[in-house]
Amino acid sequence: MGKMQEFDVIVIGGGIVGTAIARELSRFKLRTALLEANVDIGAASTKGNGGVTHSGYDPKQGTLKSKINVKGTLMIPKLSKELGFKFINSGTMTLGFEDSDLSVLQKLYKNGLANGVPGIKLIGRDEILKIDKKANPKATMALHAPTAGVVDPFEFAIALAENASENGVEFFRSQKVIGIEKEKNHFVVKTQNNSYKTNYIVNAAGVYGSEVANMVGIYDYEVKPRYGEILVIDKAIGFQLSSVFFPVPGNHTKGVAVIPTPDGNIIVGSTARMTEDKEDVSVTREGISELLKGAKLLVPDIDERYLIREFAGLRPVAINNNDDFVIAASKEVKGFINAIGIQSPGVGAAPAIAEYVMDILSNEGLELKEKEDFNPYRTAIVDFSEANDQEKSKLIKENLMYGNVICRCECVTEAEIVQAIHRPVGATTVDGVKRRVRAGMGRCQGGFCQPKVVSILARELRIPLEAVLLENKNSNIVIGKLKHQEVKG
Amino acid sequence: MEFNYDVVVVGGGPAGLGAAAKAKESGLKVAILERNFELGGILNQCIHSGFGLGYFGEDLTGPEYSERFIDLINEQDIEILLNTMVIEITSDREITAVNKNGLLKIKAGAIILAMGCRERTRGAIKIPGSRPSGVFTAGQAQRYMNLENLKPGKKVVILGSGDIGLIMARRMTLEGIKVLGVYELMPYANGLQRNIKQCLDDFKIPLHLSTTVIDIIGKNRLEAVIVAQVDEKGNPIEGTEEKIECDTLLLSTGLIPENELSVKTGIILNKLTNGPLVNANLETNIRGIFACGNALHVHDLVDYVTKEAELAGQKAADFVRGKTSLSENIEVTPGENVRYTVPNYIPTHIDGAIKLYFRVTKPIESGRIVVKANGKTIFTGKEDAFKPSEMMIFYLTPKVVAENLSDLTVAIKEEK
Numbered sequence: 001m002g003k004m005q006e007f008d009v010i011v012i013g014g015g016i017v018g019t020a021i022a023r024e025l026s027r028f029k030l031r032t033a034l035l036e037a038n039v040d041i042g043a044a045s046t047k048g049n050g051g052v053t054h055s056g057y058d059p060k061q062g063t064l065k066s067k068i069n070v071k072g073t074l075m076i077p078k079l080s081k082e083l084g085f086k087f088i089n090s091g092t093m094t095l096g097f098e099d100s101d102l103s104v105l106q107k108l109y110k111n112g113l114a115n116g117v118p119g120i121k122l123i124g125r126d127e128i129l130k131i132d133k134k135a136n137p138k139a140t141m142a143l144h145a146p147t148a149g150v151v152d153p154f155e156f157a158i159a160l161a162e163n164a165s166e167n168g169v170e171f172f173r174s175q176k177v178i179g180i181e182k183e184k185n186h187f188v189v190k191t192q193n194n195s196y197k198t199n200y201i202v203n204a205a206g207v208y209g210s211e212v213a214n215m216v217g218i219y220d221y222e223v224k225p226r227y228g229e230i231l232v233i234d235k236a237i238g239f240q241l242s243s244v245f246f247p248v249p250g251n252h253t254k255g256v257a258v259i260p261t262p263d264g265n266i267i268v269g270s271t272a273r274m275t276e277d278k279e280d281v282s283v284t285r286e287g288i289s290e291l292l293k294g295a296k297l298l299v300p301d302i303d304e305r306y307l308i309r310e311f312a313g314l315r316p317v318a319i320n321n322n323d324d325f326v327i328a329a330s331k332e333v334k335g336f337i338n339a340i341g342i343q344s345p346g347v348g349a350a351p352a353i354a355e356y357v358m359d360i361l362s363n364e365g366l367e368l369k370e371k372e373d374f375n376p377y378r379t380a381i382v383d384f385s386e387a388n389d390q391e392k393s394k395l396i397k398e399n400l401m402y403g404n405v406i407c408r409c410e411c412v413t414e415a416e417i418v419q420a421i422h423r424p425v426g427a428t429t430v431d432g433v434k435r436r437v438r439a440g441m442g443r444c445q446g447g448f449c450q451p452k453v454v455s456i457l458a459r460e461l462r463i464p465l466e467a468v469l470l471e472n473k474n475s476n477i478v479i480g481k482l483k484h485q486e487v488k489g
Numbered sequence: 490m491e492f493n494y495d496v497v498v499v500g501g502g503p504a505g506l507g508a509a510a511k512a513k514e515s516g517l518k519v520a521i522l523e524r525n526f527e528l529g530g531i532l533n534q535c536i537h538s539g540f541g542l543g544y545f546g547e548d549l550t551g552p553e554y555s556e557r558f559i560d561l562i563n564e565q566d567i568e569i570l571l572n573t574m575v576i577e578i579t580s581d582r583e584i585t586a587v588n589k590n591g592l593l594k595i596k597a598g599a600i601i602l603a604m605g606c607r608e609r610t611r612g613a614i615k616i617p618g619s620r621p622s623g624v625f626t627a628g629q630a631q632r633y634m635n636l637e638n639l640k641p642g643k644k645v646v647i648l649g650s651g652d653i654g655l656i657m658a659r660r661m662t663l664e665g666i667k668v669l670g671v672y673e674l675m676p677y678a679n680g681l682q683r684n685i686k687q688c689l690d691d692f693k694i695p696l697h698l699s700t701t702v703i704d705i706i707g708k709n710r711l712e713a714v715i716v717a718q719v720d721e722k723g724n725p726i727e728g729t730e731e732k733i734e735c736d737t738l739l740l741s742t743g744l745i746p747e748n749e750l751s752v753k754t755g756i757i758l759n760k761l762t763n764g765p766l767v768n769a770n771l772e773t774n775i776r777g778i779f780a781c782g783n784a785l786h787v788h789d790l791v792d793y794v795t796k797e798a799e800l801a802g803q804k805a806a807d808f809v810r811g812k813t814s815l816s817e818n819i820e821v822t823p824g825e826n827v828r829y830t831v832p833n834y835i836p837t838h839i840d841g842a843i844k845l846y847f848r849v850t851k852p853i854e855s856g857r858i859v860v861k862a863n864g865k866t867i868f869t870g871k872e873d874a875f876k877p878s879e880m881m882i883f884y885l886t887p888k889v890v891a892e893n894l895s896d897l898t899v900a901i902k903e904e905k
Contacts, residue, residue, distance in 0.1 A: 232612070236749060279708055282619040285725075309612035311620060389585065393592040403589035405524065405574035409749070443749075445610040447626045451633055465639060470622035474709040477622050478639040479736075482664055 007031045010189055010198040012177050012212055014041035016153055016350045017342045018204035019160035024354035026167035029369045037176035039473055040432045042157035045206045048313015050259050050269045051153045052244055053348030055145035057112025057120055063324045066115045069345050072352030073147055079351055083159040084380030086262035091146040092244040095139035095298055101248045105143045119146040132243040134299050152262055153347045154435040163378040165424035180215040200335045200366055202357060207278045207316045209340030216333045221326050223340050225278055225314035228270030229287035234443045235264045237306040245298040256294025268295040281312040308443050315343040327356055329364050381419045381437060385411035407449040409442020421460045431471040492598045494520040495809045497584060499575050500603035502530020504782020506558035507795040508601045511802030513565050517809055520568035522575050522586055529555035530605055534635045537656050543792030578754045580775050599777045599805035602751055606783040609743040618705025627653040627741040642737030646714050647671045648702045652680040654741020659688035668694050669733055672716050674701040674723055677852045679878050711736050744787045761829035762786040768818055768834040769843050770804035779805045786831050789880045824900025826850055837894050842884040847899055849875040855904040858883055863895045875901055
C-alpha cells in the first residue's frame, strides 16, 4: 500500500446528505473526500424514497428539522438550475374527507405558519379539483403547500456528486468504513482495503449512522431504519398528475402518497414500519395491497395494471429523538460531526443540512476559504427523448451514438449511456446507468435493453461481460461464457 | 401528396417481413424500418425447431424460418433501414425515425405496424421479495444464451409455463444448467402441448400447476425463491410454502403487444389484447395504418403471424392503390369463454370468408363454437377441445354475414 491519502474533511456516506455536504465543501479550499460503502452513490436510502421536496408544514415547530426543511426546500429551484437536475414545483395537497380530518389539517396549517412555510392554504373541493382534476372528488378539503415539489432523488445526488467532483472532491466508492482511529489531531478512517487520514469527519452514513459514530466511541443516538415500500406506475396510464397527494397523516409518517415524478411516471409510497434489518428491502404482498388501496383513496384512477416496479427503501430514524434530525458536532470527539437520522424530508432538506454542517465545521475550527475558481454549474447529459427534431438532428450529427436508441421504452441512446459511464463519479453498473439516464426504467424494465447496456458497460469499462454488475457487489448479471473455445476462422 | 414510400413497415421481424414481401407483390415502393442491426426479430434467438410446419410444411429453426423471408426480401427492391428506431408516427402517416444518419422524416402511403411484443415483467406481476440479479424474463435469458454466448446461472426455477419458458427449460438443460422446475399459477399449462412434451417431459423437468413464486430472496445475486400453491383465486395457500435454492429465476408469464407508439398516434387499443382494434383489413381506426403479428395480438405460432402479415401487406397495398373503400361495419365481440377476437369489425358485405382469430379464457375439454347475432344463434360448430394456449381460427362466411346484419358474438358453449 502506498502513502496514506490525507484530507481535511472526509464525508462518510454518498447519499443525498453526504453528496450535498461534499458539494458544499467543494466551494472551499479544502482537501475533501467522500467514502461510499456501496458500488454507487445514492444507492441506499436515497434511491428508495418518493422524491418529494416537502414544504415543511409537518415537522413540529421548534425542531431542527422544521427550520432546515423549510429552508432546504426553498433552495431546490435554484439548485436545480445550477446543477441541471429535474425539479417540478408541483406543490402538495393533503386531502381530508371527513369532519374529523379538518382539525388535523388546521393543526398542520398552524404548524406550517409557525414554521414559516410560504403560501400554505386550506382549500375546498373546487380548488382541489382546479389544481388537479384527478383528485378524489370525495375530498372536501385540503392543505395546499405550493412550495413543495418533486425530484428524482438519485438524479439530485448524482448531480451534487458530479459537481463536487469537478470542484475537486475525491470520491471513493466500494469503501465501507470498518474502523476509525482517533489520533491526537486527526482521524484514520479504515476501509477493507485502504486507510485515509483526515482532520474532520462528517458522518452521513444513513441507516449506518450509529455504527459509524460508535467507531469513535459516540453512543448518543441509535439509528434504526423505517422501512417503506413504493410502487412505480407506467407513463402509459394515460394521465399525469399536477400535484403530490397525501392523506391526513399518521403519527410518524405522512401516509401513502401519490406522487408525480419529474419524468412523467406516478409513484405511490410509502408504507412505514420500524425494522432492525438495515439491509432488507424486500417488498411484501401486503405492502403492495396497502399502497394500492391508499393510492386509490387519493387518486381513484390509479390502475394497478400499469404497475412497472415495486421497491422498498429504509429511512434512517434517530431513536428517542422525537423524529428530529441529528446534525451536530460531537462534544467528546473533536472534529467528528454527525448528520444522521435524516429521515423524511431529507431530500428537500439536504441543501440546508449541507449549509448547516458548514457552520458547524467552521465553529469547530475548520477554516472555510472560498475558492476563486469554484464552478457551481453542472450540465446534465442531454436527454435525447426530450430534444426537439432540430436538436435531435444536431445531436446525431455531433455524436453518431445519439442515433442509436438502446432503451426503447424511455428512448435512451448509446451516447447518453456512454456519457453516464464516463462522467465524474460515473456509472459502473446496470442500475447506475439506469439512475443516470433512465435506460431500463420503463415498462419492459430492461427486458430488451439490459443485454445491450451490459455490453456497453463491458466495452467502456474494459471488463468482461460476466463482470458487469446489476447493483451491489456479487450482483453479476451473467456468470460466465457458455462456450469457451475460440472459433478460429 | 408526395410519399417517400408507398408502404412503410415498422419492424423487420416475421410480421414485418411477411407484410413487406406481400405489399411488394403489387409493385409498390416498400420500406422496412428495423431497430436492430439485422432483420428477423426475435426469431434470430429462437434457435430451436418447430417453425414453418404450417406455412412451409417443413420443420425449421427460427433463424431458418426468417432466412427464407429475408432472402425473398433481398431479391426484391425493398428498402431496408436497419438500426433505425421509429420514435413517432402521425395520423397523417408521417414517420419520425432516428439512425446514425440523423433524424428521418418519412411520408408513407400506408403504414403497417409490426413492432412485435414484449415480455411481462416481475413488476407487472407483483412478485414480492428482494431485487437481486439473476431474475430474467425468459426471452432475455434466451438472448444472453443464444446470441451472446453467456450463461445466466447454474440452478434455475422457471415461473410461468409460457412457450418461451418451456423452450428455455430444455435449452438450459442441454447446456448443463439445472432446471429445478416450472411453476404455473394457473391450473393448466400456458404453453403448447408439444412443448410440454418435448421440453419438460422428455427431460423429466417437473411442471407444478396452481403454484407460484411468492418471495424472492437474495441481496446481491438470487439465493432462493419461495413457492406456494394457490387457491382458485390465485391466492397463496398457507402451509404450502417451499423454499427452493436457486441462482436464477426465469419469468415466462405472458407477452404484451408493443403499442406505445401506436397510442401516441391516436390508435385505439383493444383492452383485451393490448393490440389495436382492427377491421377485416387489419386496418386500425386511423385510415391507412394497419397492424399485424404480435403487435396486433400474441400468436402461438409464427406461421399464423406470416399469414396475418400477408393479409395486412395486401390490404395496405390495396389502400395505396385506392382499391379499398370504406364500408359499413358490424362489430364482433367475445362471448362466453372467449377472451378476444381479431378482427373486431367486419364489413357487412364480404366476398370471401373472413378469418377470425380468437382465444378461449380457460381449457374446455368439449365445447362448440357458437356465433350469435342479436342474441340469436346463427352458427353452431362441431364438438371440439379448446385450450387458452392455442389460437383458434374460425371462418366467417359471406352467407353468415350477409344474412345477419347486426353485431356478432363468438362464444364457446361447454358440453357436459
